Amino acid sequence: VQLQASGGGLVQAGGSLRLSCSTSRRTFWNNGMGWFRQAPGKEREFVAGISWNGGVTSYADSVKGRFSISRDNPKNTVYLQMNSLKPEDTAVYYCAAARRALAARSTDEYNYWGQGTEVTVSS
Numbered sequence: 001v002q003l004q005a006s007g008g009g010l011v012q013a014g015g016s017l018r019l020s021c022s023t024s025r026r027t028f029w030n031n032g033m034g035w036f037r038q039a040p041g042k043e044r045e046f047v048a049g050i051s052w053n054g055g056v057t058s059y060a061d062s063v064k065g066r067f068s069i070s071r072d073n074p075k076n077t078v079y080l081q082m083n084s085l086k087p088e089d090t091a092v093y094y095c096a097a098a099r100r101a102l103a104a105r106s107t108d109e110y111n112y113w114g115q116g117t118e119v120t121v122s123s
Helices: 026-030
Strands: 003-006 009-012 017-023 033-038 045-050 057-059 067-072 077-082 091-098 110-113 117-122
Touching (some): 003 091, 017 033, 017 091, 033 077, 045 067, 045 077, 057 067
Parallel strands (some): 009 117
Antiparallel strands (some): 003 017, 033 045, 045 057, 091 117
16 A cells, blocks of 8 residues: 655745645545645644545644645545745655544654655745
């Protein structure tokens, strides 16, 4: 089972990026999914989570109103739309599949992780 994150890159402050997380099969249709990020020298932190059917979403306070998480189960893909990017959003972003169907916020709630995609926001 694989999670493949993509869409990272270099963007100026105020710009936008859309990250995608593709799963290898429909295994995760019944699982909550999430995005986390890790900046150099810092711990991995929660960014956004979405329930199995997309009905419930959760965001870190630092990204609320700027980021939006969504999922397209038939396409086995989860998205993170990032708008109004700030230099402090610079990090490696990881997608993950939760143990349960909910939009979990803790890393302990996730048991499958993809490789990261790097996002750099210049000032």
